Amino acid sequence: MTSNITTSEMISDEIRGQALLIWDYHQVRHQVQPCDAAIGLGSHDLGVADTAIDLYQAGMFPVLVFSGGNSPTTRAVFPRGEAVHFRERAIERGMPEAVVLLEPKAGNTGQNITYSRRVLAEAGITPATVMLISKPYMERRSYATARKAWPEAEVVCTSEPLEFDAYLKSIGDARLVLDMLVGDLQRIIDYPKQGYAIEQHVPEEVLDAYEALINAGYDSRLITS
Structure with a gap:
């Protein structure tokens, strides 16, 4: 079964669920307030x-x-x-x-x-x-x-205040978005060791979804040594 999202690539419900876990993790949901x-x-x-x-x-x-x-x-x-x-x-x-x-x-x-x-x-x-x-x-x-x-x-x-499906539709390229979700998570995991960012806890279910998407081929934004 596939999702009904109109993009350049249809994604299965399983892939969508894994991507949604990572999407939710990436959003820190700060309260917007006036800044300098x-x-x-x-x-x-x-x-x-x-x-x-x-x-x-x-x-x-x-x-x-x-x-x-x-x-x-x-x-x-x-x-x-x-x-x-x-x-x-x-x-x-x-x-x-x-x-x-x-x-x-x-x-x-x-x-x-x-x-x-x-x-x-x-x-x-x-x-x-x-x-x-x-x-x-x-x-x-x-x-x-x-x-x-x-x-x-x-x-x-x-x-931008868009939910996952609406964002996919706005970009029109599911593969690009999922590749970017995976690439950004790799950087969250690896960059603190390189001095580029502070550590962020990554829940086990998010790590499992990350590995699943990599295994499914969403890996074009990964940094390879």
Whole structure:
């Protein structure tokens, strides 16, 4: 039996259940509250930009940095760079140019945090509270990375408020999303040992789902040594 999700690849109910366990784990579900600044983490998903714009318009922060260069999953979609396209989207939707800062060089999450912090400092901003806006399945890794790279700041993580099935439909590529779910979890497990993030407990059922998806071939985003 397969799910009724319309994507470029149908997934079985078993695979969907395993993916949903990992999806739920990745979301830290922080209470959204006003912050001194925000960082929109570049990706293939324009929903990150739209969520950041919505939160600015709701008065959640006064200044926003869009951060990100390019990666294999974004180069074709955002040829001028993730942050550049995200910023253009924000200005098209009415955000003042002066409050949308640009960090166009970051190639990973640690750089997103570190380089954006530098951009804010150069603008004379030293925030005590920072909102990180990411893809839904990147909340936990964003949090773990920020706690390591910017321990002085209080971090609030959030993302586009979509449930798993709705997100799959919005992206239109189940394989890409499941590969990314698995890849992000590998980084949550491995990066603390390399000094890139703080440790995060991973429940046994989430680890079992992770191994099952790898065995099912959802492994293109794994880092191999």
